[in-house]
Amino acid sequence: MVERIIVIGCGAAGATAAMQARKFNRKTEIAIINEEPYSQYSRCGLPYTISGKVREFNDLILMPPENWASLKIDAKFSTRVTRIDHSSRTVEYEGPDGSGTASYDSLVFATGARNADPPIEGLDKQRVYGLRSMDDAKALAKEAERAKNMVIIGGGLIGMEAAEAFHERGLNVTVVEFLPHVLLAMVDPDMAQIVEEQVRQHGVRLMTNTAAEAVLGEDAPKAVRVKNRETGDVEEIPADAVIVATGVRPVTELAESIGVEIGPTRGIKVDDHMKTNLDGVYACGDCAEHVEFVTRRPFAGGLGTVAVRQGRVAGINAAGGDAKFPGIVGAKVTRLFGVEIASTGLTEDLARRFEVTVVKGSVKGLTRPPYYQGGKEIKVKTIYEKSTGRLVGGQIVGPEDAAMRINVITLGIQQHVDAPGLFDFENCYAPAICDTWDPLVTSAEAVRRRLRM
Amino acid sequence: MVERIIVIGCGAAGATAAMQARKFNRKTEIAIINEEPYSQYSRCGLPYTISGKVREFNDLILMPPENWASLKIDAKFSTRVTRIDHSSRTVEYEGPDGSGTASYDSLVFATGARNADPPIEGLDKQRVYGLRSMDDAKALAKEAERAKNMVIIGGGLIGMEAAEAFHERGLNVTVVEFLPHVLLAMVDPDMAQIVEEQVRQHGVRLMTNTAAEAVLGEDAPKAVRVKNRETGDVEEIPADAVIVATGVRPVTELAESIGVEIGPTRGIKVDDHMKTNLDGVYACGDCAEHVEFVTRRPFAGGLGTVAVRQGRVAGINAAGGDAKFPGIVGAKVTRLFGVEIASTGLTEDLARRFEVTVVKGSVKGLTRPPYYQGGKEIKVKTIYEKSTGRLVGGQIVGPEDAAMRINVITLGIQQHVDAPGLFDFENCYAPAICDTWDPLVTSAEAVRRRLRM
Numbered sequence: 081m082v083e084r085i086i087v088i089g090c091g092a093a094g095a096t097a098a099m100q101a102r103k104f105n106r107k108t109e110i111a112i113i114n115e116e117p118y119s120q121y122s123r124c125g126l127p128y129t130i131s132g133k134v135r136e137f138n139d140l141i142l143m144p145p146e147n148w149a150s151l152k153i154d155a156k157f158s159t160r161v162t163r164i165d166h167s168s169r170t171v172e173y174e175g176p177d178g179s180g181t182a183s184y185d186s187l188v189f190a191t192g193a194r195n196a197d198p199p200i201e202g203l204d205k206q207r208v209y210g211l212r213s214m215d216d217a218k219a220l221a222k223e224a225e226r227a228k229n230m231v232i233i234g235g236g237l238i239g240m241e242a243a244e245a246f247h248e249r250g251l252n253v254t255v256v257e258f259l260p261h262v263l264l265a266m267v268d269p270d271m272a273q274i275v276e277e278q279v280r281q282h283g284v285r286l287m288t289n290t291a292a293e294a295v296l297g298e299d300a301p302k303a304v305r306v307k308n309r310e311t312g313d314v315e316e317i318p319a320d321a322v323i324v325a326t327g328v329r330p331v332t333e334l335a336e337s338i339g340v341e342i343g344p345t346r347g348i349k350v351d352d353h354m355k356t357n358l359d360g361v362y363a364c365g366d367c368a369e370h371v372e373f374v375t376r377r378p379f380a381g382g383l384g385t386v387a388v389r390q391g392r393v394a395g396i397n398a399a400g401g402d403a404k405f406p407g408i409v410g411a412k413v414t415r416l417f418g419v420e421i422a423s424t425g426l427t428e429d430l431a432r433r434f435e436v437t438v439v440k441g442s443v444k445g446l447t448r449p450p451y452y453q454g455g456k457e458i459k460v461k462t463i464y465e466k467s468t469g470r471l472v473g474g475q476i477v478g479p480e481d482a483a484m485r486i487n488v489i490t491l492g493i494q495q496h497v498d499a500p501g502l503f504d505f506e507n508c509y510a511p512a513i514c515d516t517w518d519p520l521v522t523s524a525e526a527v528r529r530r531l532r533m
Numbered sequence: 534m535v536e537r538i539i540v541i542g543c544g545a546a547g548a549t550a551a552m553q554a555r556k557f558n559r560k561t562e563i564a565i566i567n568e569e570p571y572s573q574y575s576r577c578g579l580p581y582t583i584s585g586k587v588r589e590f591n592d593l594i595l596m597p598p599e600n601w602a603s604l605k606i607d608a609k610f611s612t613r614v615t616r617i618d619h620s621s622r623t624v625e626y627e628g629p630d631g632s633g634t635a636s637y638d639s640l641v642f643a644t645g646a647r648n649a650d651p652p653i654e655g656l657d658k659q660r661v662y663g664l665r666s667m668d669d670a671k672a673l674a675k676e677a678e679r680a681k682n683m684v685i686i687g688g689g690l691i692g693m694e695a696a697e698a699f700h701e702r703g704l705n706v707t708v709v710e711f712l713p714h715v716l717l718a719m720v721d722p723d724m725a726q727i728v729e730e731q732v733r734q735h736g737v738r739l740m741t742n743t744a745a746e747a748v749l750g751e752d753a754p755k756a757v758r759v760k761n762r763e764t765g766d767v768e769e770i771p772a773d774a775v776i777v778a779t780g781v782r783p784v785t786e787l788a789e790s791i792g793v794e795i796g797p798t799r800g801i802k803v804d805d806h807m808k809t810n811l812d813g814v815y816a817c818g819d820c821a822e823h824v825e826f827v828t829r830r831p832f833a834g835g836l837g838t839v840a841v842r843q844g845r846v847a848g849i850n851a852a853g854g855d856a857k858f859p860g861i862v863g864a865k866v867t868r869l870f871g872v873e874i875a876s877t878g879l880t881e882d883l884a885r886r887f888e889v890t891v892v893k894g895s896v897k898g899l900t901r902p903p904y905y906q907g908g909k910e911i912k913v914k915t916i917y918e919k920s921t922g923r924l925v926g927g928q929i930v931g932p933e934d935a936a937m938r939i940n941v942i943t944l945g946i947q948q949h950v951d952a953p954g955l956f957d958f959e960n961c962y963a964p965a966i967c968d969t970w971d972p973l974v975t976s977a978e979a980v981r982r983r984l985r986m
Contacts, residue, residue, distance in 0.1 A: 092969070122902060122904060125902065125964045133906050133964070134964070139904040142904075385960065385962040386959070388970065389959065406957050410959075411959050411960065411961040413963045414966070415963070451575060451592040452581060452587055453585075453586050453587070453588065454586075481937055483961055483967070484966075486961050487961055488940045488944050490961065491945060492944060492948075494954075494958065494959065495944070495945075495948040495950060495954070497948060501947075501948070504947065505943070505944055506842065506861075506947065507838065507864065507943070508866040508877065508939050508943065509577070509836070509838040509864075510865075510866045510868070511577050511586070512586070513866045513868060513936040514937075516837050516841045518940075
């Protein structure tokens with residue numbers, strides 16, 4: 081019988097875990113202990129507070145702090161867990177009202193991730209930021225008012241969304257990406273190139289294959305020294321402010337302190353019930369390591385969708401239920417500089433790393449039939465395991481209708497659809513909407529024929 | 534060994550059959566005999582020639598007539614098949630160059646459907662039209678220049694698309710629908726109401742539950758006499774021109790003349806290979822009757838997507854191949870008066886007719902997270918077989934992102950996904966695109982809980 085649950089962290093995973101635990105069990109005592117001063121907010125929405133597509137910081141708060149009481153959940157903010165004793169199942173914490181202890185039957189780690197700062201000189205200067213927390217976004221919104229030159233180190237999803245936001249605010253934006261292309265954790269180079277072209281056309285400077293070596297200046301940045309990794313050319317990019325968005329790593333110190341097992345991706349290892357190796361201890365969201373859906377290899381999602389789904393499972397199970405998480409497909413989308421970018425499952429690169437030999441169907445298609453005014457070109461790539469023909473991934477890039485299309489591929493992956501199965505997909509059709517053979521289907525046709533299925 | 538193929542009809546089904554037969558077999562002689570003077574064109578695009586979203590009638594031609602020769606396909610237009618002798622496998626025809634005969638090993642019926650005119654007086658007048666053929670559309674484009682009052686009898690997909698087109702051209706448009714709601718072959722009343730509200734707000738007069746009794750006037754219409762089926766009130770609606778769009782029926786006379794079996798929906802009965810009861814004789818598209826995907830009950834698609842897919846299967850098999858058609862899900866979409874309307878699988882009404890007891894999950898959701906500017910409300914309904922929890926249908930109505938979302942439901946139906954399976958769907962998420970729990974998923978959640986799955 082679970083009488084007390086403690087959830088550490090109040091992001092998407094932690095807040096969902098607490099709410100679902102309450103939904104499952106009306107009587108359990110539930111406490112949330114959260115280091116940040118804020119109740120659950122949308123981390124993914126942060127870049128849009130800069131561009132104004134999110135009007136106010138407060139709009140991002142998904143669960144007003146005062147609402148926890150109505151669920152009979154004791155939520156402590158600005159409160160840090162200082163020690164956990166799992167043998168006595170107690171947690172010590174320190175908050176605005178001093179220190180205290182609480183005991184638990186079930187403990188849920190939803191401690192999230194933090195920026196993994198790369199080895200670049202001068203990151204300790206003022207006006208050098210991450211873009212991960214509400215406070216980061218508040219500071220950056222002020223920079224949008226005063227800075228002229230913004231250098232963003234890292235051309236991943238967050239870096240690119242920040243680039244768009246500051247570009248829209250009129251700043252000179254330079255993105256410095258170490259790898260040969262942006263967004264490589266999301267799409268393959270052929271797709272990234274389409275995005276890069278758009279980004280450059282909008283007047284953002286994009287330096288790929290380029291290492292940021294140092295943030296130069298006294299207290300605050302004057303420039304960022306970068307080095308082209310091919311040519312060796314060194315350049316100093318003027319910078320009033322710098323954003324570092326080179327990836328994150330799970331926050332696991334507390335979990336490690338009580339002997340919770342950490343997996344090869346550095347996340348807290350959990351099973352399908354989001355249970356760790358310790359009895360009564362769960363983890364979910366960015367701090368947790370589950371498995372990639374297709375290969376069942378250790379995998380960390382780092383995605384809001386995954387966080388809420390894992391949070392739900394952890395919360396129900398922590399409260400005595402029996403929910404299961406099916407594995408991470410990893411559907412990712414965004415819209416940048418007028419282009420929708422969507423990806424799901426294995427990229428070609430990820431497939432290589434996981435030693436899955438794949439074949440791909442890559443087509444260009446129109447979002448509407450050619451006779452109907454205003455259709456846009458999209459590029460669709462679907463990826464299949466060569467030995468079985470099974471759909472394992474897909475990417476779509478185009479000015480519209482890319483993101484919603486990726487959902488079909490995700491469900492296809494989850495349902496073990498193969499190339500003939502996707503070819504048999506009866507897509508909807510109407511002149512104002514899309515053509516009779518959706519590019520998704522034609523991409524499958526090429527592979528079906530090639531694999532003689 | 535198939536040496537000669539004749540395809541009767543050159544719509545989406547017939548043209549696709551001929552092309553796929555050629556793709557499968559480079560040597561077979563292939564002939565198309567088509568009654569209309571036009572080579573394959575998009576029938577679904579016809580309403581948009583009136584509004585101008587399709588610029589020219591010629592833009593609708595998907596296969597220019599001169600291109601058939603390059604595929605070594607002998608395509609005869611304005612040519613009518615007058616007699617078929619299946620014992621000698623010969624076809625007699627009459628065309629611009631007189632009459633002739635041709636012989637076949639395989640015969641493909643792709644004769645389509647024609648308007649099924651309802652018992653209304655005065656439909657033989659001038660300026661009373663269907664909207665099914667290129668010539669209909671050409672005549673109607675002229676009406677858009679001269680008529681002021683347009684009455685459309687039938688509030689199905691074609692009727693409503695015509696209503697929008699003439700409304701956009703500035704005519705006074707009245708739609709007269711016999712049933713209590715428009716679009717009932719596509720959506721259930723709860724969804725139809727959302728559309729009706731939009732249509733009326735745009736200033737189109739919509740008379741539901743109303744019988745059109747007679748087109749009044751001398752040679753041409755002056756008015757349409759209608760009677761409210763509830764109140765019995767009779768009214769004469771001023772009309773300069775009338776469109777009758779009350780549904781179609783398969784064209785099967787030629788097939789019947791050689792003993793091809795007709796099914797209960799009045800279409801040519803075919804198996805999964807699109808083969809009729811006669812050896813070497815196939816049918817596809819609007820003239821054919823296959824099965825509804827979920828119940829395997831006799832079903833006619835009446836859809837372009839189904840026509841091309843069946844055409845492909847018929848063409849390959851007519852040429853000696855072995856392709857299969859998986860059954861008709863019936864995904865349908867359109868955009869009308871600023872609303873996207875999407876439907877797939879069984880509606881609640883169709884489920885009743887097919888004696889499938891269903892439960893539904895019906896939710897309203899936003900197309901973007903609430904904190905991000907500009908999200909629109911959409912209504913999502915997913916429908917499940919009660920005994921198994923299996924997904925059997927879905928409907929989505931809203932100002933955007935309805936159509937592409939329906940594709941997920943269609944694939945789900947085709948893959949036998951149940952409510953827990955759809956609840957586990959990892960939808961894509963980004964503030965600019967959609968929220969963490971897509972309305973599709975929350976609609977499944979309600980049912981999953983209700984069915985205790």
